[in-house]
Amino acid sequence: MAGPTAYFDPARTPELDAATRDLVERRARAMGSAYRLFYGHPLQLVRGAGTRVWDADGREYLDAYNNVPSVGHSHPRVADAIARQAATLTTHTRYLAEPTVAYAEDLLSTLPPHIDNVMFTCTGSEANDLALKVAKIATGGTGIIVTENAYHGVTTEIAAISPSLGGPESLAPWVRTVPVEGDLGVSVRGAIAELQAAGIRPAALIVDTIFASDGAWPEVEGFADAVTAVHEAGGLFIADEVQPGFGRLGRGMWGFDRYRLAPDIVTVGKPMGNGHPIAAMMARHELVDAFNERSRYFNTFGGSSVSIAAAQATLDVLRDEKLIDNARDVGAYLLTGLTSTGLFEEVRGVGLFLGARLESEQRALATVNALRERGVLVATSGPANDTLKIRPPLPFSRADADRLMTELVALG
CATH class of the missing domain: 3.90.1150.10 (Aspartate Aminotransferase, domain 1)
Known part of the structure; x- marks a missing residue:
């Protein structure tokens, strides 16, 4: 079974109490073997x-x-906002909706002024997938640099830049990894040189700004120089704020703020709707414009009326409390x-x-x-x-x- 041994081992199912064993067996039959359960006893x-x-x-x-x-679990203000909107209207972003625009403006107000466009998705995986598409179109490059045990999501594209999922052998040939320990700037410059030697133009450095899957690193040497290096090579800096964002680090809203960095693209997800599936990619408008010239974007549930209600209530509670x-x-x-x-x-x-x-x-x-x-x-x-x-x-x-x-x- 691939993955950390913190997961429940299905071979131990016969050892479970009758009720738990029955539910685990039904789950396996209906949902298959690819799902995981936490703990020695689910x-x-x-x-x-x-x-x-x-x-x-x-x-x-x-x-x-x-x-x-x-x-907080089941926060009453968020639950009430979801219920009221679900009882009123559920639709998508191809219809005008004042609450959607208002939330977009509110969210962007927490970011540096140059990050002035937001595109809604359902998950952080989708947000990072979209970020890579935008980066590759805007730069003309394909090379991506990530940390050695990074996790950025589960789409085919994003799994290919997430070594924590399947190890180094699971990475795409246009991906290079760098260690968190040591000077990140030196490591990123080395990765850029490797990409260029292979005839691969760098598109982006994507970093989870608390380096969560690498073990949680609040201070990483050379981070600013790493961003400078990727810019000098024609690439972009994507700040993956899915885990550190929305105030979790206790110093402003975003992890990149602590390093005084200016990302080109910011992605968010999990905490955004307090459990309701909403996520987003935020970027400089010229990057979105370049993407729009070559492609288009729509997501039926990304930015739906109910999702926006959940996200706005979550942001309001974050501030008010x-x-x-x-x-x-x-x-x-x-x-x-x-x-x-x-x-x-x-x-x-x-x-x-x-x-x-x-x-x-x-x-x-x-x-x-x-x-x-x-x-x-x-x-x-x-x-x-x-x-x-x-x-x-x-x-x-x-x-x-x-x-x-x-x-x-x-x-x-």
Whole structure:
């Protein structure tokens, strides 16, 4: 079975209790073998609120992992906005809609002024796929540079630039990878030289600005020089903000802000609609114009009336409840606390996106499963799968942080 061993092993299905075994077997028959389940014992969740979720037996869990419900599970303002719009009208972007235009303007107002066009999609994978199309048409190049364990999505094009999915052998011949450790500028210049030596013109450097799949790296040396290098080679800088964006890092809305960088294209996804499927690509209008001369774009559900209602409510809650400030304050508290436990080889991160590295993959996986049994949900990350990924909903409180740390210390 391809993928991290944090997934449930289907060979262990006979060991499950009768009810769970029946559901797992039905799922496998109906949905096939390509899907994965978390944890040594699969978890059936039936309800959520804020930073808590409940399983089918009524047991409560602290969610320290899921960034999709960014303003909290089942936030009443978001749920109400979705229900009201679904009861009024559901249509797409080929009809005029004032709320869609208003949201586009609102979202763009959070970005640098040169990012002045937005194109809506359903998923971050689609947003990144569209970004690559725009970059390749605008630059005339095809070469893409990514980090060594990057994940940018699951479309055919984007899976081909996501080494964390299938390893280096799964990458397209027009892709080069660079390490996160060391000087990123030097590595990117080397990758550009490799592409050019192979007769491949660079189109873009695409980077998840918290380097999530590489293990969460809040400070990467030479990032600005890497962007300069790709611009000098005629390529673009695409900031993949699907995971770090919308205030998760506690310092402004976007991960690239922390480096004072000016991306050419920005992509967003998962947290945008608090669980409702909406995502987007934002870019300089001249790039969109160049794309429009050679192609066209439409997405039936990207930017639908209901999706926009969810996204606007999520953005409003993010501001009104000061969740970016909360991510900054609670994240700093958690970073200090995790470091002081002495349990980890290293703790990295900023805001509410932390990576706590243990001595081995085996220890990390054991910790994830032990925490699940103690009612706390986390996952693993990094090339060696030895890093706890802590990425909770943004209302995560100091009390939540204390509970997480108490359970970790109890495990020893």
